[in-house]
Amino acid sequence: MRPLSTFTAFLLICVMPLCGQASDTITVVSWGGAYEDAQRRAIYEPFTRATGVKVETVTYGGGVGALDRRADKERWDVIDMIEDQAISACDAGLLAKIDMRQVAETQQPLAVADDFVPGAFRACSIAQNVYSTVFAFNDRAFLGEKPATISDFFDLVRFPGKRALQRTPDVILEWALMSEGVPISQVYDLLSTDRGLRLAFRKLESLRGSIIWWQDVATPAEMLDDGRAVMASGYNGRFFSASQKDGVPITIVWDGQVIGYEVWAVLSGARDQGMAEKFLRFATASEQMASLSELIPYGPARRSALPRIGLHRKTGVPMRDHLPNAPQHTARALFGDALWYARTKTLRTKRFEAWLRGG
Numbered sequence: 001m002r003p004l005s006t007f008t009a010f011l012l013i014c015v016m017p018l019c020g021q022a023s024d025t026i027t028v029v030s031w032g033g034a035y036e037d038a039q040r041r042a043i044y045e046p047f048t049r050a051t052g053v054k055v056e057t058v059t060y061g062g063g064v065g066a067l068d069r070r071a072d073k074e075r076w077d078v079i080d081m082i083e084d085q086a087i088s089a090c091d092a093g094l095l096a097k098i099d100m101r102q103v104a105e106t107q108q109p110l111a112v113a114d115d116f117v118p119g120a121f122r123a124c125s126i127a128q129n130v131y132s133t134v135f136a137f138n139d140r141a142f143l144g145e146k147p148a149t150i151s152d153f154f155d156l157v158r159f160p161g162k163r164a165l166q167r168t169p170d171v172i173l174e175w176a177l178m179s180e181g182v183p184i185s186q187v188y189d190l191l192s193t194d195r196g197l198r199l200a201f202r203k204l205e206s207l208r209g210s211i212i213w214w215q216d217v218a219t220p221a222e223m224l225d226d227g228r229a230v231m232a233s234g235y236n237g238r239f240f241s242a243s244q245k246d247g248v249p250i251t252i253v254w255d256g257q258v259i260g261y262e263v264w265a266v267l268s269g270a271r272d273q274g275m276a277e278k279f280l281r282f283a284t285a286s287e288q289m290a291s292l293s294e295l296i297p298y299g300p301a302r303r304s305a306l307p308r309i310g311l312h313r314k315t316g317v318p319m320r321d322h323l324p325n326a327p328q329h330t331a332r333a334l335f336g337d338a339l340w341y342a343r344t345k346t347l348r349t350k351r352f353e354a355w356l357r358g359g
Contacts, residue, residue, distance in 0.1 A: 024051075024052065024053045024054065024275070025053065025054045025055070025056050026053055026054075026055055026056070026077050026078065026272070026275055026276065026279055027055075027056045027057075027058060027074070027075055027076050027077045027078070028044065028055050028056070028057055028058070028077065028078045028079075028080070028279070029057075029058045029059075029060055029076050029078070029079040029080060030057060030058075030059065030060075030080040031059065031060070031061075031062070031080060031217065032059035032218075033217065033218050033238070033241075034237065034238065034241035034245070034296055035237060035238075035296055035298075036057065036059065037295075038292055038295035038296040039080075039292065040055075040057070041291070041295060041313075042288055042291035042292040042294075042295055043282070043283045043288050043291075043292065044057070046282075046288065046291075047279060047282050047283070050282065051278070051282075053275065053279075055279075058070075058074055058076060061215070061216070061217075062081070062082060062085060063085060064085055064088050064089045064092065064094065067079070067089055067094045067095075067267070068094070071094070071267050072269070075271065076267045076270075077266065077267060077270040077271060077272070077275070077276050077279075078264060078265070078266055078267075078270070078276050078279055078280065079095075079264070079265050079266070079267060080128075080262060080263075080264060081125065081262070081263050081264075081265050082260060082261075082262065082263070083122075083125065083127070083260060083261040083262070083263050083336075083338040084260075084336075084338040084339070084341035084342040084345075085342075086122070086124060086125040086263050086265045087122065087124075087125075087338060087339065087341075087342040088342045088345065089124070089265070090122065090123055090124035090125070090265075091342070093268060094267070094268055095124035095125070095265045095266060095267065095268055096124060096265075096266040096267065096268045096269075096270060096273060096276075097123050097124055098123075098124065098266060098273075098277065098280075100120075100121045100122070100125065100126040100280075101113075101121050103126065103277050103280050103281055103284075104116065104121070104126060104280075104281070104284055109304055110302075110303060110304050114303070115286075115302045115303050115304050116301055116302055116303075117130065117261065117301045117302075119261070119338075120261070120301055122263075124265050124266075125263035125264065125265040126263060126264050126265075126280060126284055126301075127261040127262070127263050127301040128261075128262055128263060128264050128283065128284055128289070128301055129261070129262045129289065129292065129293070129298040129299060129300060129301055130259060130260075130261060130262075130298060130299035130300070130301060130323070130324055130325045131235055131236060131237060131259070131260055131261075131262055131298045131299075131324060132235070132236045132257040132258060132259045132260065132324035132333070133170075133171045133233060133234070133235060133236075133257065133258045133260070134233070134234070134235075134236050134239070134252050134253060134254060134256075134257045134324075135147075135150070135153050135175075135231055135232060135233050135234075135252075135253050135256075136220070136221075136224065136231070136232055136234065136239045136250045136251060136252045136253065137159075137224070137230055137231045137232075137250070137251055137253070138224040138225070138227070138229075138230055138248075138249060138250065139249040139250070139251055140249055141161060141227075141230035141231075142159065142230070145158065146251065147159055147231065147253055148253060148255065149253070149255045149256070150175050150178050150179050150253070150255050150256030150332075151178075151179040152253075153175065153179065153231055153253075153256075154175075154176070154179045154203060154206055154207060156206070156207070156210055159230070159231070160230075161210070161229065161230030161231065162210055162211070162212050162228060162229040162230060163207055163210055163211050163212070163229060163230075163231050163232065163233075164211075164212045164213075164214050164219070164220050164223040164224070164228070164229035164231070164232035164233065164234075165207075165211050165212070165213060165214070165232075165233050166213070166214055166215065166233055166234075167213040167214065167215055168352070169348040169349065169351070169352035170341065170348075171233065171258045171336075172204060172233070173191055173197070173200040173201075173204070173348070174187050174188075174191070174256075174258055174334055174336075175256055175258075176199070176200040176201070176203035176204050177190060177191065177196065177199065177200050177203070178256050178334070179203060179256075180199065180203055182199075184332070184333075184334050187334060188337045188340050191340075191344075192340070192344070197348075197351055201351065201355050204355065205355075212228060212229055214232075217234065217235060217238055218238065220232035220233060220234035220238065220239070221234065221238055221239055221241075221242035221246075221248055221250065222242075224242075224248060224250055225242065225246070225248045225250075236252060236257070236297060236298075236322075236324055237296045237297055237298050239252050240252070240296065240297045240322055241296060244312070244314075244315050244317065254324075254329040254332070254333070255332045256332055256333075256334065257324060257329065257332075257333045257334070258333075258334045258335075258336050259324050259325065259330075259333050259334065259335045259336060260336040260338070261301065261338065262298065264280050264283060264284065266280070284301070284302070286300070286302050286304040286305040286308060287305075287308065289301065289302055289305040290305040290306075290308030290309045293305070293309045293319055293320075293323065294309055294310060294311070294312060294313055294319050295312070295313055297319055297322035297323050297324075298323070298324070299323040299324055299325040299326070306320070309323075
């Protein structure tokens with residue numbers, strides 16, 4: 001067992017009165033699968049040991065609509081969200097507005113403003129980890145030349161076979177423009193124009209008839225494993241877990257990865273906002289972020305967490321080599337614009353649905 005960090009000892013002192021209240025619970029909403037398993041070991045169980053507060057978990061598939069439909073009925077408190085969805089939920093009044101900088105203040109070697117990734121603090125959310133959407137392929141599908149760039153994802157001549165894609169305009173439109181040679185720095189500016197959208201959908205049209213759509217985040221790795229698809233879009237952590245845990249012969253292509261932030265947010269009207277803030281303070285400490293990254297390769301949102309990250313707990317793989325924000329993976333990375341996503345959702349969805357109908 002690791003020795004208690006300065007922060008953990010500090011937290012124990014601050015919340016010790018709660019330790020005897022075994023009936024106290026907090027409901028945390030996340031994404032299930034290997035990711036939630038990692039959160040349980042790195043965050044939930046240590047939080048319960050430190051505070052005596054039980055963490056009850058609920059699984060969802062993301063989206064602002066889920067908050068409207070389920071949050072009150074299932075008594076959600078803290079929610080793991082994609083950043084742009086948290087922005088939209090905050091704008092709709094579904095999330096509590098909290099001074100996240102104050103929540104994040106702990107006894108750490110760096111000031112909060114210098115420690116967290118740029119843009120980590122918003123009115124209703126705080127960044128917790130860095131993930132990316134990548135494409136991966138089944139090694140057995142290509143015996144000779146292997147896909148290596150985002151352009152290869154769209155090349156059905158050199159790399160024939162089905163592509164598994166999430167049924168959303170997110171990421172695939174950026175990839176379409178990058179595959180056409182649009183500089184990464186210009187992607188969102190161009191996608192904000194009708195010309196850019198037409199160019200992106202024209203490139204996507206080249207894959208029509210070769211796409212299998214997925215919605216569950218566990219599906220892409222399964223499709224690669226059983227041969228339904230030869231390439232698939234998905235989250236880097238899911239592909240890593242499938243290759244390490246299940247032995248699926250998957251190779252991730254980092255070229256063109258779209259990096260995003262996973263954030264914590266508190267439901268507006270949470271049963272105990274003070275308890276929710278204590279959870280956030282614990283979950284966003286460097287120790288917990290590093291522990292999560294040792295279980296699944298999502299990069300920590302704090303610089304001070306990086307030196308703490310060692311080997312994968314089971315396989316012994318050096319985990320810093322597999323993080324989306326590892327230096328060797330970022331030369332051709334696109335950092336997703338969460339505000340752009342939140343503000344253009346209606347337009348992008350409308351154009352995407354029209355394209356699906358063949359319009």
